[in-house]
Amino acid sequence: MTELLRNPEKLAKARTELEEVVGKNEHFEAAVAIVKETFRLHPAAPFLVPHKADTDVEIDSFVVPKNAQILVNVWATGRDSNVWLDPGSFMQERFSDSENDFRGRDFELIPFGAGRGICPGLPLAYRVCILWSILHSFNWRLENGMKRKDVDMTEKFGLTLQKAIPLRAIPTV
Ligand code: HEM
Numbered sequence: 233m234t235e236l237l238r239n240p241e242k243l244a245k246a247r248t249e250l251e252e253v254v255g256k257n258e259h260f261e262a263a264v265a266i267v268k269e270t271f272r273l274h275p276a277a278p279f280l281v282p283h284k285a286d287t288d289v290e291i292d293s294f295v296v297p298k299n300a301q302i303l304v305n306v307w308a309t310g311r312d313s314n315v316w317l318d319p320g321s322f323m324q325e326r327f328s329d330s331e332n333d334f335r336g337r338d339f340e341l342i343p344f345g346a347g348r349g350i351c352p353g354l355p356l357a358y359r360v361c362i363l364w365s366i367l368h369s370f371n372w373r374l375e376n377g378m379k380r381k382d383v384d385m386t387e388k389f390g391l392t393l394q395k396a397i398p399l400r401a402i403p404t405v
Pocket residue numbers: 275276277280281282343344345346348349350351352353354356357
């Protein structure tokens with residue numbers, strides 16, 4: 233929500249796309265792209281959950297020793313310029329015609345983890361996020377007098393990622 237209020241042209245684009253296709257199956261696509269882009273920049277679990285190596289494992293000639301605790305930095309992957317064009321910008325259109333998904337198949341984007349430990353709540357969380365994105369994203373504005381550039385995007389890292397300064401927004405309908 234914060235990203236869309238800071239990027240009104242992206243909000244307008246998504247709204248136009250949604251309005252154009254309401255009534256068709258595609259009306260989810262804009263919302264899906266927004267949710268993916270949000271998870272890319274702001275993964276709810278920035279290091280997934282701690283994993284542990286059962287045995288020595290060699291990956292690209294790098295040895296992960298048995299019993300090592302593994303933190304997967306998906307926050308950094310989401311902002312890696314070797315992977316993403318202009319990674320710091322919120323651009324949902326990067327997912328518009330993209331096969332890239334967050335169900336654990338595409339390692340560029342694994343906000344729910346991957347493999348056997350993947351989040352079992354993914355189907356529910358995914359639907360709730362899409363629904364929220366469709367229903368609530370569009371009729372809000374930043375609180376009085378606040379400029380887009382003044383929105384504080386500082387993040388608070390923990391097991392989960394939070395906004396350090398909560399968004400303050402005003403509904404317009
Ligand atoms: C935006 C919503 C959510 C995100 C981003 C998320 C993310 C994650 C991540 C990253 C993991 C660890 C996966 C790994 O390390 O490989 C995880 C595990 C888990 N999640 Fe979620 N989750 C979400 C919602 C939910 C919901 C709604 C439920 C339950 C209804 C749920 C239940 C679980 C459980 C039980 C595990 C532990 C699985 C295991 O270790 O075997 N999550 N989740």
